[in-house]
Amino acid sequence: MRELLPWLALIFQRPRRLLAGAGLILLTLLSGIALLAVSGWFITETALVGLLLAAGVQASVNLYVPGGAIRFFAVSRTVARYLERVYNHDTVLRLLTDIRVALFRRLARTGPTARYRMSSAQWLSRLTTDVDALDTLYLRLIAPAALALVVSLLVALLAWILIDGRAALLVAVCCLAAFVLATVGVHRRCHAMAATQSEQLEQLRTGVIEHLDGFSELTASGQLHPQATALLEEAGRINQHQARVESRVGWHQAGTQLLINLSAVLVLWLGIEVMAAGRISGPVLVLMPIAILGLVEVYAMLPDAFGKLGGTQASASRLTQDTRPAAPEDTPEAVSPPQGHALVARDLSVRHPGATPVITHLDLDLENGERLGIVGPSGCGKSTLADTLAGLLAPARGTLAAHPCAYLTQRTVLFDDTLRANLRLGSPGATDEQLWQVLELVGLGDRFSREPEQLDTWLGNTGSRLSGGEARRVALARVLLCPAPLVILDEPFTGVDSDTRERIVKRLDRWLEGRAVIALAHGPDALPGTDRVIHL
Numbered sequence: 197m198r199e200l201l202p203w204l205a206l207i208f209q210r211p212r213r214l215l216a217g218a219g220l221i222l223l224t225l226l227s228g229i230a231l232l233a234v235s236g237w238f239i240t241e242t243a244l245v246g247l248l249l250a251a252g253v254q255a256s257v258n259l260y261v262p263g264g265a266i267r268f269f270a271v272s273r274t275v276a277r278y279l280e281r282v283y284n285h286d287t288v289l290r291l292l293t294d295i296r297v298a299l300f301r302r303l304a305r306t307g308p309t310a311r312y313r314m315s316s317a318q319w320l321s322r323l324t325t326d327v328d329a330l331d332t333l334y335l336r337l338i339a340p341a342a343l344a345l346v347v348s349l350l351v352a353l354l355a356w357i358l359i360d361g362r363a364a365l366l367v368a369v370c371c372l373a374a375f376v377l378a379t380v381g382v383h384r385r386c387h388a389m390a391a392t393q394s395e396q397l398e399q400l401r402t403g404v405i406e407h408l409d410g411f412s413e414l415t416a417s418g419q420l421h422p423q424a425t426a427l428l429e430e431a432g433r434i435n436q437h438q439a440r441v442e443s444r445v446g447w448h449q450a451g452t453q454l455l456i457n458l459s460a461v462l463v464l465w466l467g468i469e470v471m472a473a474g475r476i477s478g479p480v481l482v483l484m485p486i487a488i489l490g491l492v493e494v495y496a497m498l499p500d501a502f503g504k505l506g507g508t509q510a511s512a513s514r515l516t517q518d519t520r521p522a523a524p525e526d527t528p529e530a531v532s533p534p535q536g537h538a539l540v541a542r543d544l545s546v547r548h549p550g551a552t553p554v555i556t557h558l559d560l561d562l563e564n565g566e567r568l569g570i571v572g573p574s575g576c577g578k579s580t581l582a583d584t585l586a587g588l589l590a591p592a593r594g595t596l597a598a599h600p601c602a603y604l605t606q607r608t609v610l611f612d613d614t615l616r617a618n619l620r621l622g623s624p625g626a627t628d629e630q631l632w633q634v635l636e637l638v639g640l641g642d643r644f645s646r647e648p649e650q651l652d653t654w655l656g657n658t659g660s661r662l663s664g665g666e667a668r669r670v671a672l673a674r675v676l677l678c679p680a681p682l683v684i685l686d687e688p689f690t691g692v693d694s695d696t697r698e699r700i701v702k703r704l705d706r707w708l709e710g711r712a713v714i715a716l717a718h719g720p721d722a723l724p725g726t727d728r729v730i731h732l
Contacts, residue, residue: 200512203330206294207338213287218339220280225347227273229490234269236486238262241479284339288331295330299323299515317405321398322518326511329394333508336501344375344494351487355463358476358484363466367488370459374452374491378498382448383505389441390506396434398514403427445503452495460485531597538562538599538682538712539585545593546577546584553592554580555732562712564681569723570716572732578716579606581732582686585714599712602678606686608671610659615644616651618670622677634676637703638669639696664691669700676707683708685715689722701725 208214241257248255299322348371356364407414407423414420467481533540544558554577562568572578583589584596586603602622610618619631631651635641643666647653659667668691675683689697701724715723723729 200333200509202516203295203512204333206298207291207334209294210287210290213290214334214339217280217284217287217334218343220276220283221339222343222346224273224276224280225343225490225494226350227269227276228493229347229351229487231266231269231273232490233483233487234262234265237479237483238266240482244478284335288335291334292327292331295327296323299327302520317402317409318398320405321401322515325398325401326515329508329511330515332501332504336497337505337508340494340497340501341375341379344378344491344498347494348372348375348491351491354487355484358480359463359467359470363463363484366462366466367459370455370462371491374455374495375498377448377455378452378495379502382445382499383502385444385448386441386503387506387509389437389444390504391510393434393437393441394507394510396430396437400427400430400434403430441503445499448503449496449499452499453492456488456491456495460488463488531595533597533599536564537597538564538566539714540597541585541591541594542596543594544584544591544596546580546589547592548580548589556593558594560730562682562714564712565710567708567713567724567726568715569720569726569729570714570732571719571723571729573718576732578732579686582606582684582714582716586684599681601682601684602675602680603684604672604675604686604688606690608659608664608667608690610655610662610667610670612657613655614649614651615653615655615670618655619651619674619677622674623679626677630677634673634707637676637707638673638700640666640669640673665693665696668692669696672700676704681711683711683713685713685724687717687722688715688724689717697722 241262245255245257348368352364352367352371355367404427407427411420414423464481464485467476467484470476471478471481539560539562541558541560544560545553545556546558547553558581570578570581580589582603582605584591585598586601587598588603611621616628616631619634620626623630628651632641635644644650644653653661655661655667655670659670662670668689672685672688675685689700692700704724713724713726715726717723720726720729
């Protein structure tokens with residue numbers, strides 16, 4: 197359970213909401229049990245009165261009090277259930293927000309080596325499925341388990357009041373056995389299987405995402421069908437595994453209900469003895485077993501939740517493991533360059549973790565305000581070098597000292613948000629005037645001035661409302677807004693036609709005046725103005 201502790205600490209940061217939500221669940225459960233019990237008492241009482249009247253014996257029954265109680269508990273159960281669903285689902289969404297914010301903060305503290313260790317498909321699984329698995333902790337595990345104990349104690353107390361101490365002890369023992377069977381028992385039997393299934397599902401999701409990403413390549417190589425068949429076979433194995441887990445959960449659920457029903461029968465048996473002694477009436481005797489049967493609803497949700505707890509623990513363990521703070525050796529140490537320099541590298545070797553170095557023994561001096569171009573064919577290591585110079589990758593060898601930088605990666609990344617929000621990632625305090633200036637610089641001023649929403653234009657998912665060249669220029673504008681003394685531009689004009697590129701290049705010099713620039717491209721014609729060029 198230790199892997200859950202950091203996430204439980206986040207959940208319990210909202211104690212008032214948790215208690216209020218638990219109170220609504222408790223009110224729902226008690227209303228349901230009371231509705232069953234009063235209805236059973238009322239039906240029995242009216243049946244007995246009817247039999248007495250049929251036998252010619254004078255008898256009467258109060259229809260108004262029990263009838264009013266039934267209507268009250270029916271309404272209170274419905275209202276409490278509605279409020280509980282709305283309130284607790286809102287609470288879960290807030291808890292997920294807390295978890296995701298904490299997760300992103302942890303990711304920010306992880307080293308580049310850790311982030312590069314996993315594929316984008318694996319990170320997607322962490323940020324969606326693994327995080328979503330944690331939302332069961334409160335609504336399906338903590339609250340129901342705690343309330344099952346509370347309601348069981350109240351029912352045992354009712355048995356003591358209406359019948360005797362033996363009945364109360366019997367209810368308590370049976371409920372405790374049912375609770376252990378529905379929680380600890382099913383968890384022990386299903387923990388390993390649920391954890392394994394969680395790992396298998398994570399691998400299957402990763403495989404499906406990679407299959408879709410590589411659809412064209414798989415088709416071209418003739419491997420699409422074999423790959424799809426392998427994924428379907430893996431899905432089949434997971435379904436078989438899931439069936440075994442569900443079977444074990446089902447047996448524990450059956451055992452739990454058997455214990456609850458057994459306690460109802462035994463209490464009825466003890467109650468007949470008490471009724472024979474004249475201490476309780478027949479309708480009161482019926483009330484108690486029916487109230488106990490109402491516990492079935494309380495315990496029914498526990499086996500399934502605790503059967504899947506192993507998967508939740510596996511998700512929490514993966515999140516904790518993959519978001520650990522970076523070790524010192526994984527984080528490039530920030531070293532200031534000598535006076536008058538923006539970047540100095542000595543005997544630098546660069547590579548991705550676990551891969552062969554692509555560039556070795558590189559010595560590089562970049563003075564303040566200097567413009568350096570780096571060109572070379574695909575695969576020669578330009579982007580790896582850019583990641584290293586930007587501080588995202590630790591050098592495989594050598595030393596690197598550089599000022600803080602603004603970095604345009606080779607991949608264009610835009611968020612499903614407004615133009616204004618995407619641009620202000622580069623400079624949160626930028627004014628609208630500055631945003632329009634940089635849009636004019638990259639040749640998008642007229643494009644967005646014609647939009648009805650202008651700076652508030654929604655860019656769509658990953659910039660889907662823009663062409664490739666427009667999206668690239670928005671990303672470039674975002675980087676240019678950042679006031680860092682060093683700017684690194686990896687393929688800044690991808691998807692931009694030559695005329696537009698020439699217009700942007702003419703305006704860039706004045707905008708970047710005083711700042712050092714490193715631009716990387718396939719050829720010199722795709723670079724902005726440079727003082728010198730390195731060929732890889």
